[in-house]
Amino acid sequence: VRRALTELIAAVKLNRLENLPEPASGSEWVGRSYYLQATGDLKGARTAARQATERSPGFGAAWVRLAEVELSFGRVDRARDALKRGLDISPRNAQALALEGFLLANGNHLEEALDRFNQAIAVDGGLGNAWLGRGLVKRRMAGRYFLARREAMEIAGRQDLQVAAALEPQRSLLRSYLAKAFSDDYDNARADKELGLAETLDPSDPTPWLYSALVNQQANRINDAVEDLE
DSSP, X not given: OHHHHHHHHHHHHTOOXXXXXXXXXXXXXXXXXXXXXXXXXXXXXXXXXXXXXXHOTTOHHHHHHHHHHHHHTTOHHHHHHHHHXXXXXXXXXXXXXXXXXXXXXXTTOHXXXXXXXXXXXXXXXXXHHHHHHHHHHHHHHHTTSOHHHHHHHHHHHHHHHHHHHHXXXXXXXXXXXXXXXXXXXXXXXXXXXHHHHHHHHXXXXXXXXXXXXXXXXXXXXXXXXXXXXX
């Protein structure tokens, strides 16, 4: 467990570890998967997640981790199968419920997705992914309504994104999504602030630069937008 936590911490802090021994348990393989993803080795992260399920087939979190990585490769069917195994073993795994929400949202089943994110938050109110997913779904659902109801849904969605960023302030991606929401609401000053934080937190992530280009384009700063895209 100690070794798995060491690699998880390194993944979160984007630290490099040297001379790593081969994992000896399912939990250590899960930790290795997160670490490899943080270093940009997505194929290695997927292999490590598979190793975790093979080493500990009754470990629900290992199957959930495999589902996460498979989804990152766009393999929705494989992700769904792995997630089902994870939920069968650990039905109250908040990350699994949130991931199911993202899969449902991907299929445009927004009401069901919202329900899963609500369940995930009820299980673990500190899970940033659950608040992120709920916020994104609310903002997508807002397009179904008119005037005051639409604005209320958009605000509620943005507030969920703000909670996600507050819960996990070191995650660059959460800042980027929040910035995009501010930009969509024509609050470019706050969008620029969040994107600046996102760029600092993870210099290797292209997402904040992409969203920054969109913000600059919206503000008619075309040259700055082109530089951000480059």
